[in-house]
Amino acid sequence: MTANPARRSETSRQAILTAAFDLVGEVGYAKLSIEGIAARAGVGKQTIYRWWPSKGAVLFDAFLALMGGGPGDDAALPDTGDLAADLKTVLSATVDELNDPRFDEPMRALNTEIVHDAELAAAYAERLDLPMRELKRKRLRAAKEAGQLAADLDLDLAIDLLWGPLLNRWMQRGGPLTHEYVNALVDTALNGMRQGAPG
């Protein structure tokens, strides 16, 4: 009665994910349709409905496939000992990704879908956000242990303080996302608004 994954056509799966990712870039998320994906992928609609519960889930998988399936077990944020520099490196990479038009629209789409779909949000949290957050936490914990961060600093708050402004500016289109912005952000977050970047 239930779908048997063993029988699943890998060809169709790939075609669907590719079609979904391409289409969302071409026509935008609002005009993305299951019918459109099926037609583009040369696939019956049922094949999509059989394996994914919603349009957002397809998009999410397309995204995951592109990302290489999320961070591997051995992935880690750079740790040169210079926390500020490392954070600037990581955030700059994020900024570059967000500025890449190839990723911008699909990422926005996924984000907005998550807002309305609790199940999808859970999958997103578990498979993409949580692993990344753990990596961030790990790097900050190391810095804290090295005495580079306040001993009573809440690490989740710290992550919010670094990534929140960036992601919020991106989502709201609140201004350009540049490396300069990232640098100032990291310096100010580390040293506080009360005093400028040191030296």
Added chain:
Amino acid sequence: MTANPARRSETSRQAILTAAFDLVGEVGYAKLSIEGIAARAGVGKQTIYRWWPSKGAVLFDAFLALMGGGPGDDAALPDTGDLAADLKTVLSATVDELNDPRFDEPMRALNTEIVHDAELAAAYAERLDLPMRELKRKRLRAAKEAGQLAADLDLDLAIDLLWGPLLNRWMQRGGPLTHEYVNALVDTALNGMRQGAPG
């Protein structure tokens, strides 16, 4: 040929905005339809299409109307001299609003619509975000002039640093939004992650 605003029915306008706001709260944004709004408002669909370009635009106006048309000219953030306390007050109020189920769904809806509709984003920026941002800038500028903030601090970055984490956590459902969170956020942003909140 084009609609003449002078002849516009205020009754219908109000009914539409009310219906839109109520419905988005009841059925959610995904199931919100122009047809539904028109039916609920006792209005012809054409009357909506005549005056608003999109579903999001209606929702935006509904939002504006609820907000009392945006901040008045004489509006200002509190200034007791204690910057930290004032920020905590303001951000706590924001948190309360974001936690109010009456506002949560419509706000999310508006935000996701903005992500995909550039024109709507511009209207949002101009009529809601920009005025608020100016108020924030004003308060921070006063603090800077009082020597409570670094002289070279970029005010827009500062605003991002304070509101960004909050809004991002809300949008991504990254965790509970509490007054404690706000307090820690303000203290850490002001003093930096390198040192804890001052005794």
Added chain:
Amino acid sequence: MTANPARRSETSRQAILTAAFDLVGEVGYAKLSIEGIAARAGVGKQTIYRWWPSKGAVLFDAFLALMGGGPGDDAALPDTGDLAADLKTVLSATVDELNDPRFDEPMRALNTEIVHDAELAAAYAERLDLPMRELKRKRLRAAKEAGQLAADLDLDLAIDLLWGPLLNRWMQRGGPLTHEYVNALVDTALNGMRQGAPG
């Protein structure tokens, strides 16, 4: 409360009738609309609704105006003494009219409207059909009195027998309407299907 014909704008009336007649020829009856007539005539919709009860009524008046208001009191069918020749003359003229593309579409439109609108049908009967029928009856009565028709012939049946085949062929597009057809029709109707046209 009711419209006062004295105040009626003759300019608008003419513009409306002209617009209606022109439009029905251009876009066909199915796509003819009150809005279209009003726009073409440079007239408010209300002006049409004030003076005509229906789209068909406008068309009917447009038709009447074109026809010069129906047959005058002194109008008569030709009477040269040769009944067959006279009928052929009259029916040939009718055929020419029906073949004129300028009249064809409006006439069809009026006819189909009459089928569904009893009030319009009455107006048509009274103002166009009945007067014409009386003229036909008059000519045939003269022929009967001259001994050219059977003494017990029902004149209305006779009219049907002459005009019915013609109009039915036109309405049903049952074949070309030619003068030859008319000639054969008149001869056969007069002499009967049992014997051919005399010598």
Added chain:
Amino acid sequence: MTANPARRSETSRQAILTAAFDLVGEVGYAKLSIEGIAARAGVGKQTIYRWWPSKGAVLFDAFLALMGGGPGDDAALPDTGDLAADLKTVLSATVDELNDPRFDEPMRALNTEIVHDAELAAAYAERLDLPMRELKRKRLRAAKEAGQLAADLDLDLAIDLLWGPLLNRWMQRGGPLTHEYVNALVDTALNGMRQGAPG
């Protein structure tokens, strides 16, 4: 891409035709709508649009279905040897049908639709009118060969002469359709207006 007749749902087809026929009788042709037919038939609108090009085409098929798909190959007009009697029989049956309110409105509707839709007119001619006309021609040809009709009589004109007056009177509501009318019509058409019906 195009509809595949093999997969067509016979149930839906029947429901649509029945609904169309019933509705045209209940609300009249002017108020007949695709939406109404779909609702009555418990069918999606698309299912109608998929298989029929227009409202008139649906009505036409409904009509055809009711008629049993047109005359069969072995159908024929009665031939007792008495031409006048046979014609009176057939035309009387036609008159009865035209007077049946169950058929009157749909027939009028179909006729008016034919007037404006050339494609539909062709379908009508080919599938309903032409087969019937051939039957009529056959009966008249037999009469001609039996010497009961003029040798040079054009059979199509003859058919017009017999059915034209009847159908025209019906369409124009030119008077009551009775068996007496039919009898007089047949006699006069056969013998001509110049002489009465033979003793």
Added chain:
DNA sequence: ATTTAATCGAGACGGTACGTCGTGTCTTACA
């Protein structure tokens, strides 16, 4: 190697909503 059952492409189906057009009524401003 053959069976056999799930998956596949295709696409019809009952629905919902879309955005547009036209209806007939109403209101406003002008002549």
Added chain:
DNA sequence: TGTAAGACACGACGTACCGTCTCGATTAAAT
């Protein structure tokens, strides 16, 4: 008061997709 203009509530249009369903035709496993 009649008029041009046009907003209004309403109903239908014809289209796009939804998610479900059936239909042969692969196709890959278990015989």
